[in-house]
Amino acid sequence: MAAQIEIPARRGKATRLDAGQAIKITNTHGTQVVDFWAFVAGHLTEFVGMEHCRATWKRLFPVTGDHLYTNKRRALMTLEEDTSPGRHDTLMAPCDNERYGLLGCTEYHDNCRDNMHAGLAELGISVPYTPDSLNLFMNIPWQQDGSLSFDAALSKPGDYVVLRAQLDCIAVMSACPQDILDINSQKPVEAHFEILD
Amino acid sequence: MAAQIEIPARRGKATRLDAGQAIKITNTHGTQVVDFWAFVAGHLTEFVGMEHCRATWKRLFPVTGDHLYTNKRRALMTLEEDTSPGRHDTLMAPCDNERYGLLGCTEYHDNCRDNMHAGLAELGISVPYTPDSLNLFMNIPWQQDGSLSFDAALSKPGDYVVLRAQLDCIAVMSACPQDILDINSQKPVEAHFEILD
Numbered sequence: 067m068a069a070q071i072e073i074p075a076r077r078g079k080a081t082r083l084d085a086g087q088a089i090k091i092t093n094t095h096g097t098q099v100v101d102f103w104a105f106v107a108g109h110l111t112e113f114v115g116m117e118h119c120r121a122t123w124k125r126l127f128p129v130t131g132d133h134l135y136t137n138k139r140r141a142l143m144t145l146e147e148d149t150s151p152g153r154h155d156t157l158m159a160p161c162d163n164e165r166y167g168l169l170g171c172t173e174y175h176d177n178c179r180d181n182m183h184a185g186l187a188e189l190g191i192s193v194p195y196t197p198d199s200l201n202l203f204m205n206i207p208w209q210q211d212g213s214l215s216f217d218a219a220l221s222k223p224g225d226y227v228v229l230r231a232q233l234d235c236i237a238v239m240s241a242c243p244q245d246i247l248d249i250n251s252q253k254p255v256e257a258h259f260e261i262l263d
Numbered sequence: 264m265a266a267q268i269e270i271p272a273r274r275g276k277a278t279r280l281d282a283g284q285a286i287k288i289t290n291t292h293g294t295q296v297v298d299f300w301a302f303v304a305g306h307l308t309e310f311v312g313m314e315h316c317r318a319t320w321k322r323l324f325p326v327t328g329d330h331l332y333t334n335k336r337r338a339l340m341t342l343e344e345d346t347s348p349g350r351h352d353t354l355m356a357p358c359d360n361e362r363y364g365l366l367g368c369t370e371y372h373d374n375c376r377d378n379m380h381a382g383l384a385e386l387g388i389s390v391p392y393t394p395d396s397l398n399l400f401m402n403i404p405w406q407q408d409g410s411l412s413f414d415a416a417l418s419k420p421g422d423y424v425v426l427r428a429q430l431d432c433i434a435v436m437s438a439c440p441q442d443i444l445d446i447n448s449q450k451p452v453e454a455h456f457e458i459l460d
Contacts, residue, residue, distance in 0.1 A: 111391070111392070115356060115395075116314070117313070117354065117355060117356035117395045118356045120354050120355060120356075120411065121354075121355045121356055121362070122365065123411075124410060124411045124412065124413075125409050125410050125411060126354075126405060126409040126410075126411065127409050137356070137393070138361055139359070139361035139362055139364070139365055140361075157314065157317050157318075157323075157354075158314060158317060158318045159312060159314035159315045159317075159318055159334070162336070164335055164336035164337075165318070165336055167336070168319065168336055194308070195308070195392060196334070198312075198314045198395070208323060208405065208407075208409070209407075210405075210406075210407055212322050212323040212324050212405075213321060213322050213323075214317065214320075214321045214322060214323065215321065216321075
């Protein structure tokens with residue numbers, strides 16, 4: 067059995083995956099959003115883009131069997147399993163310090179953007195941009211009039227997704243530090259991942 | 264009266280705007296999608312991001328009075344007027360040659376990504392990335408189950424939007440060359456813009 071690795075509360079982690087390997091990301095407490103990014107290994111200007119995914123999915127969110135498409139329209143990963151209610155957000159930018167400024171914070175706030183870069187830095191990787199993220203377990207309902215809201219996750223403890231790599235890639239995750247809006251039930255906690263062969 | 268400048272069918276154009284100036288973008292024939300990008304002048308790593316806009320709008324599309332927010336969460340432009348039915352897409356990546364490959368093309372196809380870079384090049388500007396675009400007049404209906412479709416524009420000839428610059432910026436437009444899906448009624452044509460003081 068593969069080792070469970072913690073994504074500490076409010077922090078980011080990255081890992082390399084060979085083509086054919088998969089990553090299982092577990093919502094340990096059921097309440098936690100995990101922002102997710104994937105880059106093509108060795109070619110970091112190519113990465114998964116939500117705007118590219120939606121154009122091929124013709125849907126606002128992924129379902130089992132969908133590929134994650136890069137900004138070169140290549141299938142980088144496949145959503146192979148999903149035990150959650152399937153509410154994963156593709157619409158909202160990963161949070162950043164400026165976002166918390168708009169929400170009223172006057173001091174630095176942990177955020178998914180910086181977590182992504184910190185996670186990559188642990189692998190010795192630096193990129194000068196922040197792609198949009200697949201926000202796993204993040205419940206952003208839409209209405210027919212186009213309005214959106216930031217709601218609590220619908221997952222139960224232990225819900226997970228499995229994403230299988232089609233190409234060698236770098237996967238990055240952030241246990242979202244959002245504690246002002248409801249998306250993490252205002253209590254950011256840890257999540258876990260493991261690599262599956 | 265300001266001069267009308269043509270955005271030729273299937274081509275891109277860019278222009279500089281000083282803070283306080285506005286750009287009026289006209290759907291001359293009513294059927295044409297115009298992909299739109301805006302960069303902070305002199306600081307081209309800061310640009311309007313749809314995922315940042317949606318987070319603040321809490322809506323899938325902009326309405327009059329909304330700002331366009333950058334990846335630093337700053338208001339770069341404001342949607343000041345809109346005579347169209349207000350269907351502007353924020354969900355779909357600008358088309359690129361790879362997209363046309365997925366749609367069955369075996370030779371190069373004009374595309375909004377390359378038009379963006381060509382428009383910028385006319386101003387002597389080069390950027391190594393392609394932000395997501397505000398797809399003016401592009402009609403991508405969503406359903407309550409999250410499904411999306413590529414439909415014909417709902418605008419009438421002469422419909423326009425006015426976007427006013429809050430900061431000095433570079434605005435880029437592409438008269439979308441999509442002639443396979445229905446978004447331009449399968450007949451890409453020219454559009455126009457003018458600068459308003």
